[in-house]
Amino acid sequence: MKAVWSLWNKPLVAKRRQGWLTPKHHLLSWVLSFELASRHYPDTCLITDDAGAEMLIDGLGLPFGSVSLALNALADHDPDWWAIGKLYAYAAQEEAFVHIDNDVFLWEPLPKSLEQASVFAQHPECTPYGASFYRPESLEYDIRRHGGWMPEEFERYMPVGGDLKAENCGVIGGTRTDFIRYYAESAIRFIEHPDNQLAWQDRPKRDQDFIIFEQLMLSACLAYHQGRQGSPYTDVSISYVFDSYEDALTLADGIGYTHLVAESKRDPQLSIYLEQIVARDFPHYYQRCMDFLERQQKQALRVLA
DSSP, X not given: OEEEEEEOOHHHHTTSOOOSSSHHHHHHHHHHHHHHXXXXXXXXXXXXXXXXXXXXXXXXXXXXXXXXXXXGGGTTSOTTSTTHHHHHHHHTOOSSEEEEOTXXXXXXXXXXXXXXXXXXXXXXXXXXXXXXXXXHHHHHHXXXXXXXXXXXXXXXXXXXXXXXXXXXXXXXXXXXXHHHHHHHHHHHHHHHOGGGHHHHHXXXXXXXXXXXXXXXXXXXXXXXXXXXXXXXXTTOOEEESXXXXXXXXXXXXXXXXXXXXXXXXXXXXXXXXXXXXXXXXXXXXXXXXXXXXXXXXXXXXXXXX
């Protein structure tokens, strides 16, 4: 199974999605995520742009097996769509793979059963319809108000028992790359469709909408096609690292899986641990991180001079 990472640099430059306590900890996370996962999955791939390659390849020297600069195509995209590069990376895969976010650390390999799964993700996310941070009802209202376009899977998606179901994509992958490509391209078209641009312009906090396109759209595509007569994806199902968010909290340490979500990436104590681990176990890369940051600082001072 191929291990894939992706980095679209524009949101970092726009300072929309740094996430980490400092730029140093962002770099350290890449070292730890790559070094741990590549022990289990030596066939590695980075999908990025020129700036991402300058940082991770030229700067840190991470030895990805292959590097694609396909995300240069996103140069004119709105950085509010901060993870659209992940969708492009999913759509590009033609063999069984796992895409790993740089805040995911695989101390142990993923459960062996996932290597044969049609599709897998970290865990399902279930939230009350109408009170969910996903806000699909708000998005649908704005699309209809502006005469925009929605994928049929999104338009037909219904909450089950009052709850919306989405998929946490800290890791995502599978063997049915045809289905994953279909889902990712549908989500990309949803974002990029010309008839939707007025709706996006008017939406506040649209950077928060991205989880709809990545995580809820995956659930919507699965729900729409499973068991549907005539669909080429009628037999596609999803498996999980954890069966629920609660299981992820209680079982992650036992299987050697760490995902630093949301504000945990800015936790001072966890940031100290991250730095200590990389400095101790990967001193060469730790020094490369420090050297890269120093060069960036000097370059910034020259620009200001």
